[in-house]
Amino acid sequence: MLFTQISQLSRRSVVRLLRQPQVIAPALMFPLLIFGFQAAGLSSAADIPGFPSDSYVSFLLAFPLVQGTLFAAVSAGTDLANDIETGFLNRLSMTPMHPVALLIGMLAGVVSLGFLQSVVFIIVGLLVGVTFAAGFLGALVLIVLTTLTALGFGGVGAILALRTGSGEAVQGLFPLLLVTFFLSSILLPRDLIETDWFRIVATYNPVSYIVEGIRSLIITGWDGQALALGFIVAAGLIVVGISGAVLSLRGRVART
Amino acid sequence: MAGNSGGIEVEGLVREFGKGFRAVDEIDLRVEPGEIYGFLGPNGAGKSTTVLMLTTLLPPTGGSARVAGYDIVKQGAEVRSSIGAALQEAALDPFLTGREHLNLQAAMHGIGRKERKRRADALLEQVGLSEAAGRRVGGYSGGMKRRLDLALALVHEPRILFLDEPTTGLDPQSRSALWDEVGRLAKEGVTVFLTTQYLEEADVLADRVGIIDNGKIVAEDTPDALKAEVGRSSIEARPADPNDLDAVARALEQFGEPISASAGSAAVRLENRTQGLTEVVRALDREDLQVSSLELNEPSLDDVYLAKTGRKLEGAGDEGGEEA
Numbered sequence: 208m209l210f211t212q213i214s215q216l217s218r219r220s221v222v223r224l225l226r227q228p229q230v231i232a233p234a235l236m237f238p239l240l241i242f243g244f245q246a247a248g249l250s251s252a253a254d255i256p257g258f259p260s261d262s263y264v265s266f267l268l269a270f271p272l273v274q275g276t277l278f279a280a281v282s283a284g285t286d287l288a289n290d291i292e293t294g295f296l297n298r299l300s301m302t303p304m305h306p307v308a309l310l311i312g313m314l315a316g317v318v319s320l321g322f323l324q325s326v327v328f329i330i331v332g333l334l335v336g337v338t339f340a341a342g343f344l345g346a347l348v349l350i351v352l353t354t355l356t357a358l359g360f361g362g363v364g365a366i367l368a369l370r371t372g373s374g375e376a377v378q379g380l381f382p383l384l385l386v387t388f389f390l391s392s393i394l395l396p397r398d399l400i401e402t403d404w405f406r407i408v409a410t411y412n413p414v415s416y417i418v419e420g421i422r423s424l425i426i427t428g429w430d431g432q433a434l435a436l437g438f439i440v441a442a443g444l445i446v447v448g449i450s451g452a453v454l455s456l457r458g459r460v461a462r463t
Numbered sequence: 464m465a466g467n468s469g470g471i472e473v474e475g476l477v478r479e480f481g482k483g484f485r486a487v488d489e490i491d492l493r494v495e496p497g498e499i500y501g502f503l504g505p506n507g508a509g510k511s512t513t514v515l516m517l518t519t520l521l522p523p524t525g526g527s528a529r530v531a532g533y534d535i536v537k538q539g540a541e542v543r544s545s546i547g548a549a550l551q552e553a554a555l556d557p558f559l560t561g562r563e564h565l566n567l568q569a570a571m572h573g574i575g576r577k578e579r580k581r582r583a584d585a586l587l588e589q590v591g592l593s594e595a596a597g598r599r600v601g602g603y604s605g606g607m608k609r610r611l612d613l614a615l616a617l618v619h620e621p622r623i624l625f626l627d628e629p630t631t632g633l634d635p636q637s638r639s640a641l642w643d644e645v646g647r648l649a650k651e652g653v654t655v656f657l658t659t660q661y662l663e664e665a666d667v668l669a670d671r672v673g674i675i676d677n678g679k680i681v682a683e684d685t686p687d688a689l690k691a692e693v694g695r696s697s698i699e700a701r702p703a704d705p706n707d708l709d710a711v712a713r714a715l716e717q718f719g720e721p722i723s724a725s726a727g728s729a730a731v732r733l734e735n736r737t738q739g740l741t742e743v744v745r746a747l748d749r750e751d752l753q754v755s756s757l758e759l760n761e762p763s764l765d766d767v768y769l770a771k772t773g774r775k776l777e778g779a780g781d782e783g784g785e786e787a
Contacts, residue, residue, distance in 0.1 A: 208573040211570050211573065212570065212571055215566070215567050215570040215571070216567075219556070219559065219563075219567055222558070222559065222563070223556065223558045223559070226558045226599070227558065290556075293552065293554050293555075294550055294551075294552050294554030295554045295555070295556060297520055297550060297554060298550075298554045298568070298615070299571060300520060301518060301519070301520065301543050301546075301548055302543065302568065302571035302572050302619075303540065303543065303544060303571065303572060303573060304571045
């Protein structure tokens, strides 16, 4: 029965997502717009001595890929909060639903959106001349890493949704995630950040390692260390996000 | 203890919220299998809190209750498998169709694919939503949402159905359709626990009525017995000539105590239940008084509510703040 519950709730998440172009469109357009503006305005950064790529566009493609995961997380968290606010969670709670099925079902939507974003952003990257140093296989690994990151952030969104039961509170998470995102190595390599405090923050910021893992596949090739760090951080995010969400779910689905 | 009943037994049930506020205060009630029990009270009286406890969504802070023979605290899973519920808001996903809702709900109950389809078809037909089954729920009217909500509550063929204010906000036609469906379910042996703030709804549907006020049950019986307990009929007469109002009032006073009446009319509460319009007409005729209208009003559940709580039900919960 658990498998049926998971598959049906996952199906619901994906169907909901596909029927909401107003969610999908900004999740694709907003990161691409900023990507376009940044690429146009900061292209000369590639001339800085020691810059790891001749093409700033290639360097910057990690930007929409990681920013997209934040959108996916907020979108999924908002959906879950809506289920709480409308009483849909209560309806499900009155069935023999396993709480884990609810969580996995919800995260299926995040994974779907994360996957869709990765594919679209890679295609756009190819169209504007980005080449993948790690080749086609590298692009596939990039999609996996980005999707896992979306899953981890999705768990964080779920925690907030389950703790507060408020869609507004979940949306309030987005600016915080965005600040964390910009305080990473997303716009410049860490060794080229001259301001000490910024470099230190970026070094301690786990988002930097996801960015660098993704970026390595585009501009360096197969960099084992960067990839390992990227996957370790994504896995850590998933462990923290999902375990926190499971604990929060127990409190929210307080059936007798 | 194994479940062996399609009924509900509640003893001393309490639910306290912060600072000792008791939304439900030691209520006792018993609903027999196959009965429609109307739980009547204004907003904030404790109706929904009681339903949340009986459906295992809210743990009680005192007392005990068995639903379908299962303890609501110790045997929550068994209770949930025996009941269906349509709570106060029709909690539906606007992006799913009616059929997708039924399929999802049935899957959560572990019902196989073929059976899910069969039950969905049958229930959609039953609640008159076959044609709208493939449409997204976001485009449904309030009545359609309520009917789908009811179908969802029935998908696993429960023995007990909880309906929390199922007709609030519905137009008269949708309300009547839902009443018909609830009546049909009861005939099939489903026990129905129905909360409502509509007197007419309780009167029409319920075999027995419990009136809750400030978390306590203040009266419980069949609607007829409750009305008989408090009720004496009243008569209201409107003189054809407005100048005869005092004379008509004096003529009526021999049948009972005067009560308030609409403008231009006089009314009395009859002292004797056996007295009726005939005696009044004769008395008015003896005095040569002409009336343009004469009404015999039977006691209503509103009179019962007034007698038991000192307030009219309409608007009684307004001072009570949020729904409890």
